[in-house]
Amino acid sequence: MKKIINQPENYVNEMLEGLYIAHPDLITYTNNDLRCLVTANKKEGKVGIATGGGSGHLPLFLGYVGKGMLDGCSVGDVFQSPSAEQMLAITKEIDSGAGVLYIYGNYNGDIFNFDMAAEMADFEEDIRVESVVAGEDVASAGPAAPGEKNTRRGVAGIFFVYKCAGAAADAMLDLDQVKAIAQKAAENVRTMGVALTPCIVPRVGKPGFELGEDEMEIGMGIHGETGIRRGRIEPADQIVEEMLDKIIADLPYVEGDEVDVLVNGLGATTLDEQYIVTRKINDVLSQKRIHVHKYYVGEYVTSLEMAGFSISLLKLDDELKKYMEAPAQTPFFVQL
């Protein structure tokens, strides 16, 4: 395992210590627990927004706490859910009477703990909590049938949900309105990824799966969950076409739509490659007359040092566009 770490069991806490040292103007922690991260700039009267999840995905999740986005994030071990108690402590800290919205990815551990935290907040603290679950990976399951639960994994598209909801809360909308905007963003985003190499969880010390020297896995999840197919690695343009075919057909995105596009590096893939991918995405969307409002390119949601990338599309309307364009300032995302 080639990592620049000390004892693997100290990995998450030492990472957090470094984060608080580097960004004291933006983030701090509550409950005397490094893993209960909250904004250093609480805005009174605003709906609080909390997220949470396992470590190993920086800048997700905690990196989006800051002005115009999120107010708190509970931090789990690598690829593990944080506890309901941690979520509750953050909820109490960030609530200022307008209630709290939870936004998190569609994983069983997170759902269980966020649901429990929401109940405790309601019964014990009289804080109203609503939740929006992001699950937009088209490779992970089919779309939910009417009335059924969405079983898709949440991956990089949650960035768009954070951005829209964060801007709506910052504009002092109430909890129901902020939830509706988060829900609309979640329903209009679709993602698909491809992995070229595995990653190593520090406490485990060896890769969670193997991929041959010339292999890729299309549709793999950000914890190494099985994708749609394995095959020999193909030219970038061909990979992008296959991914966009699946993404575009799913919502579907159609001629005349306007979208924001997130090209997300999973960890070890260079920015060069992400821009080569961007070029091809632009070709395909131009041909289909889907208009791109803005490209976001870089590492937004990683899987430790995995090589690969994902593409996310968010279908915009005037409301979502307004919130996507609003300014934000977090340790990892600054928009003027």
Add this chain to the structure above:
Amino acid sequence: MKKIINQPENYVNEMLEGLYIAHPDLITYTNNDLRCLVTANKKEGKVGIATGGGSGHLPLFLGYVGKGMLDGCSVGDVFQSPSAEQMLAITKEIDSGAGVLYIYGNYNGDIFNFDMAAEMADFEEDIRVESVVAGEDVASAGPAAPGEKNTRRGVAGIFFVYKCAGAAADAMLDLDQVKAIAQKAAENVRTMGVALTPCIVPRVGKPGFELGEDEMEIGMGIHGETGIRRGRIEPADQIVEEMLDKIIADLPYVEGDEVDVLVNGLGATTLDEQYIVTRKINDVLSQKRIHVHKYYVGEYVTSLEMAGFSISLLKLDDELKKYMEAPAQTPFFVQL
């Protein structure tokens, strides 16, 4: 070679096409050549600042063209210098009568071409050009003796030189003043890196060197240049101590100094690890009573998908601090 690319010979131009698609508000190109990148927001009367160098280091070099930093960047093939003609075309485009400052790394190919471009600008175009060469890697050579040339490689510390010079030019200082500030920043920065894995130049298709499964190389350069020593990989804290010992003793940085610190990921190393390193840097500098004004953490200068990181310290005075704090907006660096 596991990369998301098309034909290796199209790597740089396809990357550039993606860049222009993603950031049309900030960058464009001149001379009908994708590799002659210039700002989309030319500020009349301002000293122009140009850089240039080989590809494979994103966000270096071109990613720092934008408001409050650089005005142009000539883009070479991976790890290759761009041509003097490309540098000249950019010089002509960004000059608005106040002259142009070249800031680039201490590599023979770049020096040769930038010197030739400066001569052509002077003789053929009557544009005054001055140059500042960044060479601050303490592992690459000893300090220059009085009156001798600096033979140290320029690595991640050039970010600080760009930032200070860019802010000074944006404040409408004249060419001599902007050059003096760039020179002061260059003289007060020191860097050292460590590599854990090699990287692969796309046209070559195989690693430029090999490192054993449990090996690291302290002091390696960003093109794989030989470092100070190879050895078994050590705990993060021990690596940081060794690197900081060399960096601090070199300037030297002493008790009471104030510094900005850049913790730079070389490509495949996670942000988690960069923050684990940040924590230890803060310990060491606190003990030595060297005050940290601000930490910059992330991928600022990469070596394709190399794993490893570097540490750079910039000793501040009131003037450099003012220019480091000034706002900037480029595709990869936004500061409010």
